[in-house]
Amino acid sequence: MSEFNIVGKSMPQLGSIEKVTGKALYTDDLQFDDLHYALILRSPYAHARIVSIDTSRAEALPGVKAVLTGCEYQKTFGVLPISYDETVLAVSKVRHVGEGVAAVAATTLEIAGEALKLIEVEYEELPGHFDPAAGIVPVENPVHDHGRNGSNIHKQVNLSFGDLQAAHSATLFEVSGQFEFPAVTHGFLEPHSAVARWSDSADELTIWSSTQVPFYLRRQLSRVFDLPLEKVRVIKPYVGGGFGGKSDPFPHEFVVAALAGKVRKPVKITFSREEVFISHHARHPSIIKMQLGADREGKFTYLDLDATINGGAFGSFGVVTTYYNGVLTQGPYRINNFRYQGRRIYTNLPPSGAMRGHGAVNTRFVKECLIDELAENMAIDPCDFRLANLLPEHTLTATQFRITSNGMKECIERVRRDSQWDARIGKLPYGHGLGVACSFFISGSALTINRDDPQSIVRTVREEDGRFTVYSGASDIGQGSDTVLAQVTAEVLGVDLDCIRVISADTGRCPIDIGSYSSRVTFMAGNAARLAALNLLQALEKGTGNVGVGEYESPKMGGDYKGAGAGLSPSYSFGASVVEVKVDTRTGFIKIVKVWLAHDCGKALNPQAVEGQIEGSVHMGLGQFLSEQLQFEGGRIANASFIDYKMILPTDLPEINAIIVESNDPEGPFGAKECGEGALHPVLPAAANAVYNACGLRLRKLPAAPDYVLSLLRHEHTPVGAKKP
Amino acid sequence: MSLPSFQLHMPHTVDQAISLAGSLKGDSAFVAGGTDLLVNAKEQLNCHKNLISLSGIGAMKEMSRFSIGAAVTIAELIRKGEILPPLLSKTARMVAGPALRESATVGGNLLLNGRCVYFNQSKLYRCSHGACMKAEGKACIAVAQTERCYAPFSGDLAAAFLVLNAEFELAGPEGERIVPACEFYVNDGIHANVLNSAELLVRVRLSEDAFDFNCDYRKLRPRSSIDFPEAGVAVAVKKTNERASELRVALTALGPAPSLAVLRDDQLEQAKARGLADTLWKQLSPSVLAVRNTSFSPTYRREMARLFIEQMLESLLA
Numbered sequence A: 001m002s003e004f005n006i007v008g009k010s011m012p013q014l015g016s017i018e019k020v021t022g023k024a025l026y027t028d029d030l031q032f033d034d035l036h037y038a039l040i041l042r043s044p045y046a047h048a049r050i051v052s053i054d055t056s057r058a059e060a061l062p063g064v065k066a067v068l069t070g071c072e073y074q075k076t077f078g079v080l081p082i083s084y085d086e087t088v089l090a091v092s093k094v095r096h097v098g099e100g101v102a103a104v105a106a107t108t109l110e111i112a113g114e115a116l117k118l119i120e121v122e123y124e125e126l127p128g129h130f131d132p133a134a135g136i137v138p139v140e141n142p143v144h145d146h147g148r149n150g151s152n153i154h155k156q157v158n159l160s161f162g163d164l165q166a167a168h169s170a171t172l173f174e175v176s177g178q179f180e181f182p183a184v185t186h187g188f189l190e191p192h193s194a195v196a197r198w199s200d201s202a203d204e205l206t207i208w209s210s211t212q213v214p215f216y217l218r219r220q221l222s223r224v225f226d227l228p229l230e231k232v233r234v235i236k237p238y239v240g241g242g243f244g245g246k247s248d249p250f251p252h253e254f255v256v257a258a259l260a261g262k263v264r265k266p267v268k269i270t271f272s273r274e275e276v277f278i279s280h281h282a283r284h285p286s287i288i289k290m291q292l293g294a295d296r297e298g299k300f301t302y303l304d305l306d307a308t309i310n311g312g313a314f315g316s317f318g319v320v321t322t323y324y325n326g327v328l329t330q331g332p333y334r335i336n337n338f339r340y341q342g343r344r345i346y347t348n349l350p351p352s353g354a355m356r357g358h359g360a361v362n363t364r365f366v367k368e369c370l371i372d373e374l375a376e377n378m379a380i381d382p383c384d385f386r387l388a389n390l391l392p393e394h395t396l397t398a399t400q401f402r403i404t405s406n407g408m409k410e411c412i413e414r415v416r417r418d419s420q421w422d423a424r425i426g427k428l429p430y431g432h433g434l435g436v437a438c439s440f441f442i443s444g445s446a447l448t449i450n451r452d453d454p455q456s457i458v459r460t461v462r463e464e465d466g467r468f469t470v471y472s473g474a475s476d477i478g479q480g481s482d483t484v485l486a487q488v489t490a491e492v493l494g495v496d497l498d499c500i501r502v503i504s505a506d507t508g509r510c511p512i513d514i515g516s517y518s519s520r521v522t523f524m525a526g527n528a529a530r531l532a533a534l535n536l537l538q539a540l541e542k543g544t545g546n547v548g549v550g551e552y553e554s555p556k557m558g559g560d561y562k563g564a565g566a567g568l569s570p571s572y573s574f575g576a577s578v579v580e581v582k583v584d585t586r587t588g589f590i591k592i593v594k595v596w597l598a599h600d601c602g603k604a605l606n607p608q609a610v611e612g613q614i615e616g617s618v619h620m621g622l623g624q625f626l627s628e629q630l631q632f633e634g635g636r637i638a639n640a641s642f643i644d645y646k647m648i649l650p651t652d653l654p655e656i657n658a659i660i661v662e663s664n665d666p667e668g669p670f671g672a673k674e675c676g677e678g679a680l681h682p683v684l685p686a687a688a689n690a691v692y693n694a695c696g697l698r699l700r701k702l703p704a705a706p707d708y709v710l711s712l713l714r715h716e717h718t719p720v721g722a723k724k725p
Numbered sequence B: 001m002s003l004p005s006f007q008l009h010m011p012h013t014v015d016q017a018i019s020l021a022g023s024l025k026g027d028s029a030f031v032a033g034g035t036d037l038l039v040n041a042k043e044q045l046n047c048h049k050n051l052i053s054l055s056g057i058g059a060m061k062e063m064s065r066f067s068i069g070a071a072v073t074i075a076e077l078i079r080k081g082e083i084l085p086p087l088l089s090k091t092a093r094m095v096a097g098p099a100l101r102e103s104a105t106v107g108g109n110l111l112l113n114g115r116c117v118y119f120n121q122s123k124l125y126r127c128s129h130g131a132c133m134k135a136e137g138k139a140c141i142a143v144a145q146t147e148r149c150y151a152p153f154s155g156d157l158a159a160a161f162l163v164l165n166a167e168f169e170l171a172g173p174e175g176e177r178i179v180p181a182c183e184f185y186v187n188d189g190i191h192a193n194v195l196n197s198a199e200l201l202v203r204v205r206l207s208e209d210a211f212d213f214n215c216d217y218r219k220l221r222p223r224s225s226i227d228f229p230e231a232g233v234a235v236a237v238k239k240t241n242e243r244a245s246e247l248r249v250a251l252t253a254l255g256p257a258p259s260l261a262v263l264r265d266d267q268l269e270q271a272k273a274r275g276l277a278d279t280l281w282k283q284l285s286p287s288v289l290a291v292r293n294t295s296f297s298p299t300y301r302r303e304m305a306r307l308f309i310e311q312m313l314e315s316l317l318a
């Protein structure tokens, strides 16, 4: 018997029935009286000065109720206070193909479309910056004026821990390599959509938006429209996925707000898939160099990492991404000597940003592939090698991250056992292989983006009928956070789940939660909900009231070096994956035969949901590994559709063995920590290592498309970069 | 994204459809499943003021051992496939995905509009890059400075019908005509077949001969779940007294038109000495016009087609 009644039992997520029966209302489904429709005119140029915009013909078109251009709202915004660099629409110059230049609101979508054709924009084209490597020195007409010393550098990070020089002399085995990764998209199904409406008195704004971050959106709307916070209300209806692609305040949300203000009627915008590809904030294209050493005993001596990430035209989460590329790479291993040099470069591509596994997926790939090479050079089994180098529980890393619970060892042991690794490794025929890799990820950031923001507050109320309502700002974007809040509350209160109602992600009704990103919600909102329920229980027992409030704040932790806060989390997830592949060495096609993935999520509050996250991670990881890639030419996305952008389909998936490992985190709600992002990390390098095991290829870029694999098979049969003892 | 507005016409007979098309004077198109036509129309490609739906014409949805109505859906062809040469349902199963196959038709598949990374693009892209000659522009982009369109014909079923020696029954204002599959396609990405405007593909006919072949189809595509072919190869082998007496190989998606090579009796014997796959490839290669306008490189697509021929021959002749 479990010690819990509700927590730890699989259950369908709240709202599932509504979703599968088509009753759930997403933003685009919402009905409004007198709704007007907005469309955005987008720049055909990657980099150009706007000489003039003539909207008079559009304004004269019957049915057009408002036209907006960039000069009307020039205040910059963004998600991170250190990079407020976007505007509602382009002001004086455009920085990427597809950037908004003007917008219209009309009585029908068709009229709005006709109106866009009537807007005349004169541009003066500027040379485009597309190569990040060229942007590290001063350039003419940089993307922004605030790049370092006239260059296109947006952020530079130099971190060093331990003594790299001394580490080199203790090193017996060494591997290195340079890897390239293209941009990839989140691939959520529901496109961005937003509706804005102003009060009759024109001093209160309500916006419904498909967003992961209602409170950040509220803050930025209040800044740009110069309204007090309480006069802006953000409501998040059902959301059809986000994966990081809805975790910024986006220009279109301001566009509908501005247009609705002009029209004095509700105004809606829903993106086409192409607009999603332009606006999504893709995973950063990156070039990563790494060197990794081990000593005679098979212990890591050092890790030396260099990453250049292509930020595109705006900042987004990029400063954080730049740090994450480095600092999240060290775990789950003990590596005391660690150097990271990273830079994010502005280019004239659509902006890059956060995507599931934020900032760490590509460097994780590099590291786990190089570990495989290192193990091979040392003639140690890659599972054994990893096991010998793991961080223990309750320790500090070189970067002074505080590790609490740690189920890493069990994760490796489980995938090793279930895949029959020991019986099969090295014994499979040519073309057939197994590979292993590990992961390490945060359960939310211990520091908040806006210093004064609390992490998460939950208020739980006992209603007249004896039932309970949980109010939380947390955004359920399909990941099931409402269900987690209900489960945690029901467990504490000792009632059934159907006694709990969750009202969430409405800034007008709910206390703050800063958003669904960086895998923070189960841990942080979950803790807040638990405290709220405990406080309510106490109040009920004492007869002092019917309300319980809980707030989660992260404990103080971390080093005192510059950037010490980046990557700091109250708890880390761990995981391991074994992937089995067959490579058709005549065609270069990689068939993924089977995946085992063990993830330490602390405690699975809803095991079915954890399995879902693992399966979704495998799906997304394999897509990036096998075929996904945004193709740019001249700054244009050449494959901005789901037929040309090769996201794999469920039927392309192999059998997935999702294994839940529970390390029971001392600070997580009922021991829980993250499972939404970490599980993505090990899949890609495990697959790459399996390809090596199958046919001796060391992949140096993704995706592992068949023509690339075939060319490697023909030209490059020996591993590169390995120094033999 | 919404469709441009159009008038939908719903004829019930082939004759009505043809006369409608004739009277609408060129500003109309037939629409069957719409999985090609309407997708393009959303990007304002190949738009027409009038669409003549074929879904109400019962006669075009009939299927028998020797005749497949052009409006038969791919899903239906699979469901009733056992009366047909097995190659057809095998190939049909590789067309798009299950949901699309419920709407997609055989006729639409054979008359698919050519696809190209420069043509199948949004208005914004075309405006930013400049449009190609198949859209609003003047010249090909994939092969710079040429005024020939290289958009590959990317349907799967054509290759199967070619090796089965099928015939296409057409009907138009000028009457009916029968065109053998191998004379139907033209290597031009703008208009890739001999169909006249207002002419309808009514059905595909097979002869008894089609049942005498052992066949196979393989396609190269990034994802096995949904993608268009980037090279498709159908191979058919007829054996007489345990010996191969006829070999037919058809290619699709390697140029604006699918193509066919045949080896019979004496030629076959001679070819054996030089290598069958090599001989067939030599026959086919003049019609292969693969250029850099799909996801894979043209070299890779050609190489894979050549490999598929070899591998399929090997197993069919074994």
Ligand SMILES: Cc1cc2nc3c(=O)[nH]c(=O)nc-3n(C[C@H](O)[C@H](O)[C@H](O)COP(=O)(O)OP(=O)(O)OC[C@H]3O[C@@H](n4cnc5c(N)ncnc54)[C@H](O)[C@@H]3O)c2cc1C
Pocket: A643, B029, B030, B031, B032, B033, B034, B035, B036, B037, B038, B039, B054, B070, B071, B074, B094, B095, B096, B097, B100, B103, B104, B105, B106, B107, B108, B109, B110, B111, B112, B113, B154, B155, B156, B157, B199, B200, B201, B202, B226, B227, B228, B229
């Ligand atoms: C995501 C996706 C994946 C796809 N994958 C594949 C694939 O793997 N393989 C493949 O072959 N196709 C694929 N397709 C294309 C398409 O779905 C199929 O080729 C389908 O069979 C087309 O048939 P339809 O009835 O929908 O054609 P429609 O769109 O109705 O018509 C296509 C063209 O043919 C004309 N037409 C149709 N019927 C007739 C007729 N009887 N007489 C005269 N003209 C006619 C129309 O005017 C139009 O120009 C894919 C499409 C999508 C959207």
